[in-house]
Amino acid sequence: VVILVEPQMGENIGAAARAMANFGLSRLRLVKPREEWPNPQARKMASGADRVLDAAVVYDTLQSAIADCTLLLATTARAHDQAKPVIDAADAAQHAAPPVHGGESVGILFGRERTGLEKDDIALADAVVTVPLNPDFTSLNLAQAVLLLGYEWYQAGDSTPPRVLEMHGSVPATKDQLYAFFAHFERALDECGFLRNEEARPNMIRNMRNMWGRAELTEQEIRTLHGVVKELTTLREKKRP
Amino acid sequence: VVILVEPQMGENIGAAARAMANFGLSRLRLVKPREEWPNPQARKMASGADRVLDAAVVYDTLQSAIADCTLLLATTARAHDQAKPVIDAADAAQHAAPPVHGGESVGILFGRERTGLEKDDIALADAVVTVPLNPDFTSLNLAQAVLLLGYEWYQAGDSTPPRVLEMHGSVPATKDQLYAFFAHFERALDECGFLRNEEARPNMIRNMRNMWGRAELTEQEIRTLHGVVKELTTLREKKRP
Numbered sequence: 001v002v003i004l005v006e007p008q009m010g011e012n013i014g015a016a017a018r019a020m021a022n023f024g025l026s027r028l029r030l031v032k033p034r035e036e037w038p039n040p041q042a043r044k045m046a047s048g049a050d051r052v053l054d055a056a057v058v059y060d061t062l063q064s065a066i067a068d069c070t071l072l073l074a075t076t077a078r079a080h081d082q083a084k085p086v087i088d089a090a091d092a093a094q095h096a097a098p099p100v101h102g103g104e105s106v107g108i109l110f111g112r113e114r115t116g117l118e119k120d121d122i123a124l125a126d127a128v129v130t131v132p133l134n135p136d137f138t139s140l141n142l143a144q145a146v147l148l149l150g151y152e153w154y155q156a157g158d159s160t161p162p163r164v165l166e167m168h169g170s171v172p173a174t175k176d177q178l179y180a181f182f183a184h185f186e187r188a189l190d191e192c193g194f195l196r197n198e199e200a201r202p203n204m205i206r207n208m209r210n211m212w213g214r215a216e217l218t219e220q221e222i223r224t225l226h227g228v229v230k231e232l233t234t235l236r237e238k239k240r241p
Numbered sequence: 242v243v244i245l246v247e248p249q250m251g252e253n254i255g256a257a258a259r260a261m262a263n264f265g266l267s268r269l270r271l272v273k274p275r276e277e278w279p280n281p282q283a284r285k286m287a288s289g290a291d292r293v294l295d296a297a298v299v300y301d302t303l304q305s306a307i308a309d310c311t312l313l314l315a316t317t318a319r320a321h322d323q324a325k326p327v328i329d330a331a332d333a334a335q336h337a338a339p340p341v342h343g344g345e346s347v348g349i350l351f352g353r354e355r356t357g358l359e360k361d362d363i364a365l366a367d368a369v370v371t372v373p374l375n376p377d378f379t380s381l382n383l384a385q386a387v388l389l390l391g392y393e394w395y396q397a398g399d400s401t402p403p404r405v406l407e408m409h410g411s412v413p414a415t416k417d418q419l420y421a422f423f424a425h426f427e428r429a430l431d432e433c434g435f436l437r438n439e440e441a442r443p444n445m446i447r448n449m450r451n452m453w454g455r456a457e458l459t460e461q462e463i464r465t466l467h468g469v470v471k472e473l474t475t476l477r478e479k480k481r482p
Contacts, residue, residue, distance in 0.1 A: 018380070019385070021375060021378035022374050022375055022378055022379070022380070022385075023375055024375040047380055047382075048378070048380065049378060131392070132395060132396065133263050133395070134262060134263055134264055134265040136262075137259075137263055137265075137289070137290060138263070139259070139263070140263055141288075144260070144388055147385055147388065147389070148388070148389070151372070151389055151392070154373060155331075155373065
């Protein structure tokens, strides 16, 4: 699933759709596009990739756009300071293939034309994907970034065996399940005062989400963790005088 | 050396220059561009890759544009019927790296936006490069094709050792030297009547050029072949009544 986060220009959405069609990608999602949707400029630039545009879905929030994904990759041009694996486009294809072949949804995020993805967008992802570029000229437009990722995806297509679905008797958690746990966990931390430093709060949350993200939690583990948070909270209340 | 054969739109030249700059490619040649050159639309689309445009050189013929190349690759989207190795973009980068690191010029041809390269263009090349694309949607624009080849070139960049220049005491022939031999050889064939069937002539020439091309001739071998053609012709002259 190609997810464009707050794309600014319809033209770029169309060109991205065309690049997707070149490599057999069909699922496009748009998070808060700046211009109206459907968009005539997008259609013009899609050069016939109408099926991709017709099937595109618009979301109000990034979180809703990635709810069903089990693996989420974030493309960035710049260095970032988050504790996350950084992989290249070929690695991304290798990572994405087993879950996709197992019937899961893998999302790949592309940021705003001017400013890319924000820290909080990246924090949601399991890994960061960068394309090595000439350091003296790193401006790559949105559709070109989609093209390169699509190219590697298509290259990997034939050579990757389907993953054995069985994972120790459980299945990977969806992002929806993961975020429901984040919400529960962070609410608990707010209530206990752990996050009372308003300035430090966003960064602390990001770091913890990254930590959970790296764990590649299963559905069963998420259920267990909900229980853990609930129990911890309840125990504290019982102790209250 | 990126060589655009009869590019139609200035915008596409600019976008190709930008894609080149992304991957550290700097030598651009244009064979008979349809629009005036320098071109303001090209500059606009180059998004700052001005150095590539400023250094671009315009040629009247493809043959003059590739005169100094020792290896020539032709990009095509469609299948073709010429006896030439067909490689993918990653292979192209692997093939190009040793001669480039040895100080030779390697050219890669990109065809016209609408119609691609013609048979006679492809006949000049040592190998054909194709990018595997979704068979239902194979329209890849010029700059995107340059981008994908540039990407693979940049990927290969660090991992390829420089070639040992010594090649059995000789150096590979440049295209200029090769075509001078073609001219000599084909003139001789015309004179002796071998090519008298006007309808079959172009195809016969193409096939023979492909044959010579596959031989990867050295300078010394070219000199030898000139001698062979000359001697054979002289023999025929001597035989004349």
